[in-house]
Amino acid sequence: xxxxxxxxxxxxxxxxxxxxxxxxxxxxxxxxxxxxxxxxxxxxxxxxxxxxxxxxxxxxxxxxxxxxxxxxxxxxxxxxxxxxxxxxxxxxxxxxxxxxxxxxxxxxxxxxxxxxxxxxxxxxxxxxxxxxxxxxxxxxxxxxxxxxxxxxxxxxxxxxxxxxxxxxxxxxxxxxxxxxxxxxxxxxxxxxxxxxxxxxxxxxxxxxxxxxxxxxxxxxxxxxxxxxxxxxxxxxxxxxxxxxxxxxxxxxxxxxxxxxxxxxxxxxxxxxxxxxxxxxxxxxxxxxxxxxxxxxxxxxxxxxxxxxxxxxxxxxxxxxxxxxxxxxxxxxxxxxxxxxxxxxxxxxxxxxxxxxxxxxxxxxxxxxxxxxxxxxxxxxxxxxxxxxxxxxxxxxxxxxxxxxxxxxxxxxxxxxxxxxxxxxxxxxxxxxxxxxxxxxxxxxxxxxxxxxxxxxxxxxxxxxxxxxxxxxxxxxxxxxxxxx
Amino acid sequence: xxxxxxxxxxxxxxxxxxxxxxxxxxxxxxxxxxxxxxxxxxxxxxxxxxxxxxxxxxxxxxxxxxxxxxxxxxxxxxxxxxxxxxxxxxxxxxxxxxxxxxxxxxxx
Numbered sequence: 001x002x003x004x005x006x007x008x009x010x011x012x013x014x015x016x017x018x019x020x021x022x023x024x025x026x027x028x029x030x031x032x033x034x035x036x037x038x039x040x041x042x043x044x045x046x047x048x049x050x051x052x053x054x055x056x057x058x059x060x061x062x063x064x065x066x067x068x069x070x071x072x073x074x075x076x077x078x079x080x081x082x083x084x085x086x087x088x089x090x091x092x093x094x095x096x097x098x099x100x101x102x103x104x105x106x107x108x109x110x111x112x113x114x115x116x117x118x119x120x121x122x123x124x125x126x127x128x129x130x131x132x133x134x135x136x137x138x139x140x141x142x143x144x145x146x147x148x149x150x151x152x153x154x155x156x157x158x159x160x161x162x163x164x165x166x167x168x169x170x171x172x173x174x175x176x177x178x179x180x181x182x183x184x185x186x187x188x189x190x191x192x193x194x195x196x197x198x199x200x201x202x203x204x205x206x207x208x209x210x211x212x213x214x215x216x217x218x219x220x221x222x223x224x225x226x227x228x229x230x231x232x233x234x235x236x237x238x239x240x241x242x243x244x245x246x247x248x249x250x251x252x253x254x255x256x257x258x259x260x261x262x263x264x265x266x267x268x269x270x271x272x273x274x275x276x277x278x279x280x281x282x283x284x285x286x287x288x289x290x291x292x293x294x295x296x297x298x299x300x301x302x303x304x305x306x307x308x309x310x311x312x313x314x315x316x317x318x319x320x321x322x323x324x325x326x327x328x329x330x331x332x333x334x335x336x337x338x339x340x341x342x343x344x345x346x347x348x349x350x351x352x353x354x355x356x357x358x359x360x361x362x363x364x365x366x367x368x369x370x371x372x373x374x375x376x377x378x379x380x381x382x383x384x385x386x387x388x389x390x391x392x393x394x395x396x397x398x399x400x401x402x403x404x405x406x407x408x409x410x411x412x413x414x415x416x417x418x419x420x421x422x423x424x425x426x427x428x429x430x431x432x433x434x435x436x437x438x439x440x441x442x443x444x445x446x447x448x449x450x451x452x453x454x455x456x457x458x459x460x461x462x463x464x465x466x467x468x469x470x471x472x473x474x475x476x477x478x479x480x481x482x483x484x
Numbered sequence: 485x486x487x488x489x490x491x492x493x494x495x496x497x498x499x500x501x502x503x504x505x506x507x508x509x510x511x512x513x514x515x516x517x518x519x520x521x522x523x524x525x526x527x528x529x530x531x532x533x534x535x536x537x538x539x540x541x542x543x544x545x546x547x548x549x550x551x552x553x554x555x556x557x558x559x560x561x562x563x564x565x566x567x568x569x570x571x572x573x574x575x576x577x578x579x580x581x582x583x584x585x586x587x588x589x590x591x592x
Binding site: 086088 | 515516517518519553557558561565567569571574578579
């Protein structure tokens with residue numbers, strides 16, 4: 001008989017730890033495990049089985065990893081629950097702030113005639129399609145009722161520069177009100193730049209107004225997508241970008257592209273076009289199912305899978321550029337990676353839950369109608385007023401923010417209690433889009449197995465995770481995009 | 485049995501032991517597969533019978549193993565949910581206790 005007990009008897013019990021709430025998804029032989037706030041690990045299938053069956057010895061390196069990610073804890077250890085509570089509160093902090101983005105549609109008129117236009121612009125009748133000063137003043141009343149410490153006023157259209165006099169007036173009046181309010185106030189004009197003048201630029205420079213424009217890529221592609229008299233939309237946009245950057249500074253001018261069928265094989269040229277103009281970031285985004293994009297069948301011209309090929313190729317090229325020392329960011333990935341790799345909530349309205357409608361952004365239309373989102377306004381231009389929350393002339397702030405038109409879609413689409421989403425390990429990275437699902441399937445929640453929103457997002461999450469885990473260079477770039 | 489493909493069934497019946505599979509777990513799995521197969525579920529005391537019917541040209545054989553795996557995963561998710569429910573509730577209560585958004589009349 002040995003004088004010493006066997007080595008086994010000195011090993012800690014296997015189950016001296018307990019589970020914290022987590023969700024999992026299987027990914028090509030591995031398993032993604034996420035905690036309540038999106039911190040995650042990917043495990044080999046056998047490792048996951050050991051976790052699920054509580055077979056892991058307490059001194060194993062994997063237990064240390066899982067504890068660090070708040071997926072398990074030792075009995076009586078209170079710090080994981082305290083930290084998870086703190087991180088959960090951080091994740092939902094924006095809710096207490098309420099609406100930060102206030103969109104003023106100062107005119108529905110536009111001199112472009114883009115077939116994919118999602119807002120169904122009008123080409124005539126200034127009286128009918130321009131916002132009045134009275135309506136704008138009421139919009140400002142509503143804007144400053146928001147408790148948000150940061151307020152951004154965005155001017156949209158049509159082409160907002162067609163009603164530039166009103167923009168000047170709104171900016172001046174907002175600044176005047178803000179002398180007492182002390183909010184962090186900012187302005188953006190979303191313009192195609194075709195009507196940009198020195199007067200506009202001087203005003204923007206004086207009042208710290210940012211410019212956001214549309215740039216779909218090389219000249220032939222952009223001009224095909226965005227027809228206007230003279231067929232020179234690209235030339236005017238590029239000239240405008242250069243002038244605006246000179247007058248306002250590089251950081252105050254940004255561009256957005258829209259993917260049409262003609263763009264699908266040309267993502268590398270599109271990225272190059274941005275780089276040549278000194279724009280070191282691009283938002284690879286698909287078409288939305290609203291406005292002329294539906295009428296002209298632009299939206300149905302390609303499916304989610306085809307767009308994903310476009311996105312993956314674009315991302316591969318952008319990562320290659322970064323490897324070569326050329327800084328370039330893909331903004332959609334950057335938003336998602338921020339959610340995946342940090343506890344910050346970037347507040348991108350399409351990827352938040354509760355949804356961003358009304359409480360992230362709100363729209364004051366040219367005619368005084370108030371909409372839960374820009375997409376809700378786009379639906380209204382197609383004759384569907386589901387997301388109309390009220391009218392600036394007749395409804396109060398309280399009536400608008402507590403209207404059933406807002407609360408019902410917010411509640412019904414809340415991802416943590418939605419079928420499939422409530423089980424989904426990707427949920428902390430994802431969001432709710434009741435307007436998209438209403439437009440495509442007729443209800444605020446949508447059937448997730450058939451939803452292109454779900455299919456597209458899941459594919460992006462998997463792709464980003466795969467690159468993050470398998471490619472050290474991509475991992476380094478992703479960490480910088482997430483601000484870590 | 486199937487009608488659309490002569491050499492392959494378009495429908496198949498799966499059985500799950502009722503003692504180790506809840507109806508909820510099978511329904512959650514069926515929902516995840518609802519873009520590929522429909523599921524007719526008959527629950528019983530001893531076993532649950534589940535008839536899967538493929539949509540269009542979906543290969544039903546390829547779905548069966550995945551469906552069974554998904555049901556097992558849902559059983560596991562159910563167990564994790566139940567086991568971690570008290571701490572999840574406690575964490576969320578702690579998270580929102582200082583935000584001012586909880587109505588004290590409803591707080592227990």
